[in-house]
Amino acid sequence: MAKIKVKFACTECGMESPKWLGKCPGCGSWNTMVEEKETVIKTSGAAALFQAKEKPRSIIDIDSGEEPRVETGMRELNRVLGGGIVPGSLILVGGDPGIGKSTLLLQTSNALASKKLTVLYISGEESVRQTKLRADRLGALSASLLVLCETNVERIHEAIDSVKPDFLVIDSIQTVFDPNVPSAPGSVAQVRECTAHFMRVAKGQGIATVLVGHVTKEGAIAGPRLLEHMVDCVLYFEGERHHSYRLLRAVKNRFGSTNEIGIFEMGETGLSEVSNPSELFLSERPLGVAGSTVVASMEGTRPVLVELQALVAPTHFPSPRRMSTGIDHHRMALIIAVLEKRNGMFLQTQDAYLNVAGGVRLDEPAVDLAAAVSLASSFRDVPTRPYDVIFGEIGLTGEVRAVSRSEQRVREAHKLGFKRVIMPENSLKGWNPPPGIEIIGVGTVAEALSAAL
Ligand code: TYD
Numbered sequence: 043m044a045k046i047k048v049k050f051a052c053t054e055c056g057m058e059s060p061k062w063l064g065k066c067p068g069c070g071s072w073n074t075m076v077e078e079k080e081t082v083i084k085t086s087g088a089a090a091l092f093q094a095k096e097k098p099r100s101i102i103d104i105d106s107g108e109e110p111r112v113e114t115g116m117r118e119l120n121r122v123l124g125g126g127i128v129p130g131s132l133i134l135v136g137g138d139p140g141i142g143k144s145t146l147l148l149q150t151s152n153a154l155a156s157k158k159l160t161v162l163y164i165s166g167e168e169s170v171r172q173t174k175l176r177a178d179r180l181g182a183l184s185a186s187l188l189v190l191c192e193t194n195v196e197r198i199h200e201a202i203d204s205v206k207p208d209f210l211v212i213d214s215i216q217t218v219f220d221p222n223v224p225s226a227p228g229s230v231a232q233v234r235e236c237t238a239h240f241m242r243v244a245k246g247q248g249i250a251t252v253l254v255g256h257v258t259k260e261g262a263i264a265g266p267r268l269l270e271h272m273v274d275c276v277l278y279f280e281g282e283r284h285h286s287y288r289l290l291r292a293v294k295n296r297f298g299s300t301n302e303i304g305i306f307e308m309g310e311t312g313l314s315e316v317s318n319p320s321e322l323f324l325s326e327r328p329l330g331v332a333g334s335t336v337v338a339s340m341e342g343t344r345p346v347l348v349e350l351q352a353l354v355a356p357t358h359f360p361s362p363r364r365m366s367t368g369i370d371h372h373r374m375a376l377i378i379a380v381l382e383k384r385n386g387m388f389l390q391t392q393d394a395y396l397n398v399a400g401g402v403r404l405d406e407p408a409v410d411l412a413a414a415v416s417l418a419s420s421f422r423d424v425p426t427r428p429y430d431v432i433f434g435e436i437g438l439t440g441e442v443r444a445v446s447r448s449e450q451r452v453r454e455a456h457k458l459g460f461k462r463v464i465m466p467e468n469s470l471k472g473w474n475p476p477p478g479i480e481i482i483g484v485g486t487v488a489e490a491l492s493a494a495l
């Protein structure tokens with residue numbers, strides 16, 4: 043029987059140590075060492091077998107043309123990837139269990155297979171029959187979509203050699219294992235080794251590879267952070283389990299921007315793409331209530347209208363609560379300070395909550411003004427007008443500053459039937475608003491409040 047050895051590995055940097063340490067000597071993080079058991083001790087040079095054989099080349103000889111991209115047949119996914127899948131790229135798709143990662147990838151695989159590309163879908167979590175049942179439901183039945191239920195990296199490699207796929211899906215990286223690595227599947231060492239393995243496959247043979255990864259309680263992809271450094275793109279598939287829509291977000295992309303989000307809706311027959319997200323985000327909006335505003339925010343290159351809600355309520359505690367979801371809480375503190383100092387609102391005895399409806403995150407400063415109007419509306423208990431859209435950045439003196447892409451934001455508001463836009467006056471130059479929508483340019487928060495409330 044093999045001797046069981048115990049070692050500890052850091053989930054951030056992969057550093058190993060024979061004993062447990064509170065602080066990782068490798069990266070300095072606290073509480074990241076986890077126990078790993080070594081059972082089989084076997085050394086073979088198999089790892090070296092898959093090294094790509096390339097000679098150093100002069101930089102002048104390297105073709106710098108546009109990365110060729112393969113359209114996936116799913117527009118939202120193409121958008122997040124920056125136009126399509128780059129051959130030879132390694133993509134990590136993370137998300138909570140049950141959020142729909144397997145569904146997304148099976149649909150993508152099918153879309154690619156129906157373009158006559160060979161797709162190899164490796165399922166380490168479900169049997170071939172289960173995958174077939176799902177495929178039946180999704181209508182994902184292209185002949186060149188090949189399915190294999192396997193978790194041993196060496197056997198997966200044999201399958202790759204025999205079918206030579208154009209696109210490879212590993213569902214999931216936590217279930218596959220390299221028999222030469224003496225620890226359990228899903229452990230730091232295994233995840234790292236297997237990822238390195240698929241990286242060599244992707245780069246060496248030019249096979250676009252997608253790894254599925256589960257997300258831990260803390261929100262990181264299980265296994266070492268290292269995984270995120272190794273791959274070309276990291277996409278997160280997120281959403282509320284109780285809502286049907288799902289967001290696909292790039293947090294790292296070596297071939298495009300990380301600003302774009304893809305929006306899907308989960309239905310009876312799988313994921314469908316949402317081409318007009320504003321309609322979706324505004325679908326549950328209450329009209330004419332205090333604290334609710336609509337902001338025109340840019341998600342990458344696309345304007346999206348989202349509802350912002352604020353609740354300001356008296357508190358009996360000396361330090362009032364400030365809570366925000368979907369908006370940076372530092373930003374919220376700044377807006378509250380401006381409202382107090384410049385607009386004479388006494389918020390120190392009030393709890394304040396700010397929420398972006400629909401679970402979206404709004405990172406850009408252009409949402410400031412709408413947040414301020416929401417907070418003021420709730421504080422004064424004066425309802426906002428249901429057909430107003432508000433955007434603009436707030437400065438510390440209470441001024442409203444210009445934001446980019448105003449025209450696109452206004453056009454989106456117009457398209458969805460909004461009647462008025464309250465926006466920075468400095469953003470009005472150089473373009474003409476579409477007919478039928480009233481534009482109110484404001485220079486200060488006070489002006490915006492008197493226009494909106
Ligand atoms: P799945 O893709 O298995 O999630 P993951 O791989 O991220 O763990 O998705 C599972 C959920 O999606 C499950 O709760 C059922 C739901 N679902 C639908 O609502 N419609 C469908 O057509 C499919 C295939 C799944």
Ligand code: MG
Nearest residue numbers: 143144167213
């Ligand atoms: Mg799955």
